[in-house]
Amino acid sequence: MNINDxxxxxxxxxxxxxxxATGMAGVLLGLYVARLGLSATWLGLILSAGLGGATLSVAVATWWGDRIGRRRALLWLTALSAGGGVLLALGxxxxxxxxxxxxxxLNGMGRDRGAALVIEQAILPATTNDAGRTAAFARYNLLMDIGHGLGALAAALPELLVFATGMEELTAYRAAFLVYAGLLAAGLPLYAGLSAAAEVPARVExxxxxxxxxxxxLRISLLFAIDSIAGGFLGAALVSWYFFESFGASAAMIGLLFFGARLMNALSHLGAAWLAVRIGLVNTMVFTHIxxxxxxxxxPLAPNFAVAAILFLLREGLVEMDVPTRQSYVMAMVKPEERTFASGLTHxxxxxxxAVAPAFAGWLMSAVALGAPLVVGAAMKIGYDLALWASFRKLKPPEER
Structure with missing residues (x-):
C-alpha cells in the first residue's frame, strides 16, 4: 500500500x-497547576490521569484501530483531545x-506519544523500502520535534498576554490552554480529508x-516498560516544575529552554539515521542513550540555572536518537499486517x-528532594540500555543482515 502525496x-x-500543542502543554502544565494553587502531588496525579487516558486510547487503537477505520479513529482522538483542552482551560x-x-x-511529557501517532506510524513503513525506512521515521520525528520546539516557545504566550493586555496571570494561562485546544481541533479537517488509501487494504477480524x-x-515490550517508567520521572511538566522551584525560572525562560531542547532532538534524529547505517540500529539506540x-x-548538582540548562541541552542532543531507530527496528521485525498491533503494543x-511514574515523582519532589526523580529516572534508563543491548544486539533487521 502506498499513500498518495x-x-x-x-x-x-x-x-x-x-x-x-503537546510542546506547549508540556511547559505550561506544571506552571498552570502552581498558579491554581495546587501542589506537586496534584501535578503528579494530573499527569498520571492524562497518560492513563492516553494509554486507554492506545489500547483501543492497538486492538480495534484498523477495524474502526484509521480515518475515523484519528477524528475521534482529535475531537476528544480538543474537548479535554477546553475543560482544562475552564477548570x-x-x-x-x-x-x-x-x-x-493530556500529555504533560512534552513529546507526543499517543494513539494518533500509533496509527500514523503503522502507515509510514508502506511508503518506503527497508533501506529508506529509518530515514522516513527520522523525517517524521524531525517534523514533530520542530513542532514540539515551537510549542515550547509558545509557552511564553501567558507572559506576552499579561504584558500586552494587562490580563490577570491566571486568565492568561487559561487563554493559552484554549489555544492548545484550538491547535488540536485544527487537525479535524486534515484527517477528514484522508482518502481510502489510508486504510488497511483488507480488514481482518x-x-x-x-x-x-x-x-x-514480548521481549522488547518488557524492556520498553522499564524505559517508559524511567521516562515518567522526567516529563516536561515535572522538569519545568524543577527549574521553576529550584532556580525561579520564568515561563518564558523555561519555554525558550525547551525550544532549544526540541531543536537538539530534531537534529539528533537526522544524526541517528546517519549513525544507524554505520553501526546498526541497536548500537545507535544504546550507545547514544547511556x-x-x-x-x-x-x-541536580548544577549550581545555577545557566549550568543546569547547558547540561539539559547536551542531554537532549542525545536522548532522542533512539526514537526513530527503535521505531524502525520494531517495524522491521514484524510482518506488514502486524505493524498496527506492534506499534500499538509498544506504545x-x-x-x-x-502513567505510573509521575504520581511517584510528585511525591519524591515533595517528600525527598526536587531532583530525586531525575536521579531515579537516569539510573533506570541506564539499566534498560544495558539489558536492551544484551538481548537484541545479535538480532538484526533485514538491511543489516
Missing part, C-alpha cells in the same frame, strides 16, 4: 499541529483538572501474530509506564 501531507500537518478544582486530563488524554514476531514483541542519562545525573507499554 495528499494523504501524506495531511498526516504530517496533523502530526505537526498536535506536536505544537479550577484539582479533581476537575484530573478529569479534563483523563478525557483529553482477528490478527494472528507469527511466533517469531510474538517473541520479539551518555544522555549520565548527563541527566549531573543536573501502550510506554504510555502505561509513563
Amino acid at each position: 495528499n494523504d501524506r501531507k495531511r498526516l504530517y500537518s496533523g502530526a505537526f499541529l498536535r506536536a505544537l 479550577s478544582e484539582g479533581w476537575l483538572i484530573v478529569a479534563a486530563a483523563l478525557l483529553g488524554m 482477528r490478527l494472528v501474530m507469527s511466533p517469531q514476531s510474538r517473541k520479539v514483541l 551518555p544522555s542519562s549520565l548527563l541527566l545525573l549531573t543536573i 501502550l507499554v510506554r504510555l502505561g509506564g509513563w
Whole structure:
C-alpha cells in the first residue's frame, strides 16, 4: 500500500499541529497547576490521569484501530483531545483538572506519544523500502520535534498576554490552554480529508501474530516498560516544575529552554539515521542513550540555572536518537499486517509506564528532594540500555543482515 502525496501531507500537518500543542502543554502544565494553587502531588496525579487516558486510547487503537477505520479513529482522538483542552482551560478544582486530563488524554511529557501517532506510524513503513525506512521515521520525528520546539516557545504566550493586555496571570494561562485546544481541533479537517488509501487494504477480524514476531514483541515490550517508567520521572511538566522551584525560572525562560531542547532532538534524529547505517540500529539506540542519562545525573548538582540548562541541552542532543531507530527496528521485525498491533503494543507499554511514574515523582519532589526523580529516572534508563543491548544486539533487521 502506498499513500498518495495528499494523504501524506495531511498526516504530517496533523502530526505537526498536535506536536505544537503537546510542546506547549508540556511547559505550561506544571506552571498552570502552581498558579491554581495546587501542589506537586496534584501535578503528579494530573499527569498520571492524562497518560492513563492516553494509554486507554492506545489500547483501543492497538486492538480495534484498523477495524474502526484509521480515518475515523484519528477524528475521534482529535475531537476528544480538543474537548479535554477546553475543560482544562475552564477548570479550577484539582479533581476537575484530573478529569479534563483523563478525557483529553493530556500529555504533560512534552513529546507526543499517543494513539494518533500509533496509527500514523503503522502507515509510514508502506511508503518506503527497508533501506529508506529509518530515514522516513527520522523525517517524521524531525517534523514533530520542530513542532514540539515551537510549542515550547509558545509557552511564553501567558507572559506576552499579561504584558500586552494587562490580563490577570491566571486568565492568561487559561487563554493559552484554549489555544492548545484550538491547535488540536485544527487537525479535524486534515484527517477528514484522508482518502481510502489510508486504510488497511483488507480488514481482518482477528490478527494472528507469527511466533517469531510474538517473541520479539514480548521481549522488547518488557524492556520498553522499564524505559517508559524511567521516562515518567522526567516529563516536561515535572522538569519545568524543577527549574521553576529550584532556580525561579520564568515561563518564558523555561519555554525558550525547551525550544532549544526540541531543536537538539530534531537534529539528533537526522544524526541517528546517519549513525544507524554505520553501526546498526541497536548500537545507535544504546550507545547514544547511556551518555544522555549520565548527563541527566549531573543536573541536580548544577549550581545555577545557566549550568543546569547547558547540561539539559547536551542531554537532549542525545536522548532522542533512539526514537526513530527503535521505531524502525520494531517495524522491521514484524510482518506488514502486524505493524498496527506492534506499534500499538509498544506504545501502550510506554504510555502505561509513563502513567505510573509521575504520581511517584510528585511525591519524591515533595517528600525527598526536587531532583530525586531525575536521579531515579537516569539510573533506570541506564539499566534498560544495558539489558536492551544484551538481548537484541545479535538480532538484526533485514538491511543489516
